[in-house]
């Protein structure tokens with residue numbers, strides 16, 4: 001029925017709609033249902049336990065002293081993620097900003113940052129630092145080392161050896177989602193196991209997990225001293241208009257809050273300006289919306305496997321984040337894929353994405369984002385760096401029902417190049 005409508009109203013060829021129909025029929029959404037069911041109840045319970053109230057959703061202004069709604073929402077994030085505390089702010093401008101704030105809060109001159117998951121996400125490279133005078137960690141005397149992944153997994157022995165050898169390592173970074181790499185994302189259980197090993201050897205090292213795209217995809221979040229993410233991805237539920245969160249151990253948050261605002265001010269100030277309601281509603285909806293996005297990712301994989309492309313993860317493989325990678329093999333196909341996704345979006349459906357020099361990325365990147373919140377990638381979106389192996393990264397969708405259109409349009413456009 002849906003696929004007939006797509007053929008008639010969206011101009012998708014019969015070949016592609018029957019591929020879509022078959023692909024969808026082959027999928028088993030049982031695990032998605034189980035995970036969003038558990039996470040939804042966990043979040044609901046956090047709201048009740050922390051005492052969210054109608055009054056607390058109201059705005060504060062100025063310094064924002066005594067903003068109990070802001071404080072309550074931070075307690076809710078902490079409770080849902082199993083952490084001692086959290087900072088949840090609309091004026092954390094992105095995931096990169098949240099991670100940078102945490103790193104600058106934790107690290108001091110002479111310290112070493114160690115990445116346990118190989119090369120970090122593109123936008124973190126300028127934070128770590130390339131040249132003098134850029135205000136990066138390096139500029140402040142913090143050095144950086146990384147232990148490369150081995151066959152796409154953290155090299156546990158290598159990480160422990162690096163920690164044993166260098167007592168200056170203060171923070172160990174683990175990235176859950178693959179970013180623009182062609183590898184499996186790390187599972188929450190796998191990260192938690194590595195966390196335990198690191199802490200057993202070096203209790204003085206803080207483990208920071210870049211949790212972007214991973215929230216609520218599994219039935220628990222990874223163990224970490226600090227968990228960081230963006231509110232225009234999973235935990236904003238498509239409702240938060242901007243923001244980020246930093247959740248974790250009290251001793252870490254007390255260092256980070258001085259960097260978030262100013263030493264001495266910390267988390268006590270920061271007017272919510274009316275964003276608390278959006279952030280709270282988005283967090284409440286997030287387990288469900290993430291389930292929709294995971295279903296969309298699975299359909300995307302099944303359809304492009306049907307067209308003969310390599311996908312990561314495979315349609316029926318366990319999900320660790322909301323990102324679906326498809327190896328398209330040429331820049332032209334990456335652009336056409338993104339144009340299809342754009343055309344199936346509710347906003348700017350008539351725009352044609354072009355590769356551009358996006359700040360923080362080394363190569364040109366093409367992005368499809370027809371979202372209600374600019375650049376939101378819990379909403380349906382697709383992007384790919386214009387570099388081999390010319391993989392495109394598809395993620396999000398507030399509803400699975402709408403994702404059918406974007407995926408079919410992308411498949412239609414790519415199939416015309418075959």
Ligand SMILES: *Cc1c(COP(=O)(O)O)cnc(C)c1O
Pocket residue numbers: 094095096097121123175176177178179210212213230
């Ligand atoms: C999205 C993302 C980030 C942060 O990106 P922003 O665009 O700054 O929000 C960091 N790490 C990973 C793995 C990501 O997916």
